[in-house]
Amino acid sequence: MVATEKFNRVSFWAGTGKRYCMKKGFVTKVKALILALTIFSCSFVCNPKEVKAATNLNLNQVYNFSVTYGSPQTFTFQTPATGYIRVEVTVTDVKDGQGKTAYGNLIDCQASVDNKSILYTLIGRNSGTKASTNYAFAPGKTGTINVSADVSVPWTYYYQIKIVNETPENFEAEDNNTADTANKIKTKKVYNGILNEKNEDADWYVFKAPKTGNYRFFFQNMDDARTGDFFYVQGYKKKNKVDSRIPYTSVDAGKGWCKSKKIRLKKGKKYYIRISDSLYDSNAYQIKVKKVK
Numbered sequence: 001m002v003a004t005e006k007f008n009r010v011s012f013w014a015g016t017g018k019r020y021c022m023k024k025g026f027v028t029k030v031k032a033l034i035l036a037l038t039i040f041s042c043s044f045v046c047n048p049k050e051v052k053a054a055t056n057l058n059l060n061q062v063y064n065f066s067v068t069y070g071s072p073q074t075f076t077f078q079t080p081a082t083g084y085i086r087v088e089v090t091v092t093d094v095k096d097g098q099g100k101t102a103y104g105n106l107i108d109c110q111a112s113v114d115n116k117s118i119l120y121t122l123i124g125r126n127s128g129t130k131a132s133t134n135y136a137f138a139p140g141k142t143g144t145i146n147v148s149a150d151v152s153v154p155w156t157y158y159y160q161i162k163i164v165n166e167t168p169e170n171f172e173a174e175d176n177n178t179a180d181t182a183n184k185i186k187t188k189k190v191y192n193g194i195l196n197e198k199n200e201d202a203d204w205y206v207f208k209a210p211k212t213g214n215y216r217f218f219f220q221n222m223d224d225a226r227t228g229d230f231f232y233v234q235g236y237k238k239k240n241k242v243d244s245r246i247p248y249t250s251v252d253a254g255k256g257w258c259k260s261k262k263i264r265l266k267k268g269k270k271y272y273i274r275i276s277d278s279l280y281d282s283n284a285y286q287i288k289v290k291k292v293k
């Protein structure tokens, strides 16, 4: 016992001596760290633009900012849990170097989601509100908005940004671009969706017959007839087996509900619909299914 205690004490002190040595080393390191931080913080002051974090914007809120030449601004936002979005930007005022209202020059505004460009425009004091078209994305994607004044004059451009989020009932849930991720639909409901730009979106739906019988699918293009927009629908008996009863057919703007032939389905049988190939920019549509005689 005694021998053990003695050994412990000796080792304890020896240890303390070592700690002291470490303390001296530690103090030296702290001094070096302080020096490094001082140099680092100086470089922060010298280059403030490099460390400025992007401001995150909420949806459906109007923000007022100003921008000057040489100080481009970046904002971020997150795509919503449901519905679609569009980005709206308005230049509200422009002041020259003497604080007087100025005209003529434009600011440059670019917006993207998940690296897909959704808005690229120049905006001036008389441009009114410039808006992207409507887009539906999977929830939680990061959007980015870049604003800059590109002309080398000492002007201040005051502008507003609003990221609008509309939430129609029974709205599609992206990503639904494959049969495996199809959105489920039932009778007695009208479903809403948006096809993003041509060749960039397909929306799949799957219907499981609750009873054996005849069913009819209905599609409506919600865009204004004057746009001349159309998109295509295609029926599938199985995930990868097209059905000639709903062939690849266009649904035109301004035509109201377009109805399919009767589709006979046994109870529990699944039937797939693919909506795709919007002609121009985003195209809003509706889809429903009815049991018929």
Ligand SMILES: [Ca+2]
Residues within 6 Å of the ligand: 136, 172, 174, 193, 194, 195, 196, 201, 202, 203
């Ligand atoms: Ca879509």
Ligand SMILES: [Ca+2]
Residues within 6 Å of the ligand: 174, 175, 176, 177, 201, 202, 203, 204
């Ligand atoms: Ca889709």
